[in-house]
Amino acid sequence: xxxxxxxxxxxxxxxxxxxxxxxxxxxxxxxxxxxxxxxxxxxxxxxxxxxxxxxxxxxxxxxxxxxxxxxxxxxxxxxxxxxxxxxxxxxxxxxxxxxxxxxxxxxxxxxxxxxxxxxxxxxxxx
Numbered sequence: 001x002x003x004x005x006x007x008x009x010x011x012x013x014x015x016x017x018x019x020x021x022x023x024x025x026x027x028x029x030x031x032x033x034x035x036x037x038x039x040x041x042x043x044x045x046x047x048x049x050x051x052x053x054x055x056x057x058x059x060x061x062x063x064x065x066x067x068x069x070x071x072x073x074x075x076x077x078x079x080x081x082x083x084x085x086x087x088x089x090x091x092x093x094x095x096x097x098x099x100x101x102x103x104x105x106x107x108x109x110x111x112x113x114x115x116x117x118x119x120x121x122x123x124x125x126x
Contacts, residue, residue, distance in 0.1 A: 012042055014034075015039065015042060018031060018034050019035065022035060027058055028058065029058035029059035029062060029067065029070075030059075032051055032052075032055035032058055032059075033052065033055040033059065033067065033069050033070055033073070035051050035055075036048050036052035036054075036055050036070075036073055037069070039051055040073055040076060040077055040080075045077050045080045045081050046081075048073070048077050049074065049077040049078070049081070052073050052077060055067075056071070065096075065097055067097070067103075068094045068103050068112070068113065069108075069109060069112055071090050071091070071093040071094035072090075072091075072094045072109075072115070074086075074090040075088075075090035075091040075094060075116055075120075076115070076116055079119055079123070091116060091120060094112075094113060094116060095113070098110070098113050
């Protein structure tokens with residue numbers, strides 16, 4: 001399933017740059033996450049999910065419980081693919097990770113969480 005997102009052309013160009021960077025450092029969690037987010041925003045949910053899972057594994061080496069950006073975008077990918085149970089599980093993990101430092105005060109992580117919460121709310125307006 002392909003989702004349309006504003007700024008797709010910009011994300012397509014970013015994909016090429018990130019993939020080049022990953023050739024030099026294929027295990028860098030932050031680069032994998034950036035690629036996964038760009039793939040998600042470009043509508044390639046299957047590949048985004050695969051890359052974000054790799055990012056999550058890599059980031060668990062740096063952050064014991066992982067990085068909330070991975071969990072947020074895993075949730076969004078699962079939502080986009082129609083897997084509500086996996087989306088809820090990843091969303092709960094993102095909320096837990098964002099409840100504690102160093103992520104609780106990170107504005108980018110908070111913005112990602114807000115984006116996820118809007119998507120969840122759109123599915124369940126009650």
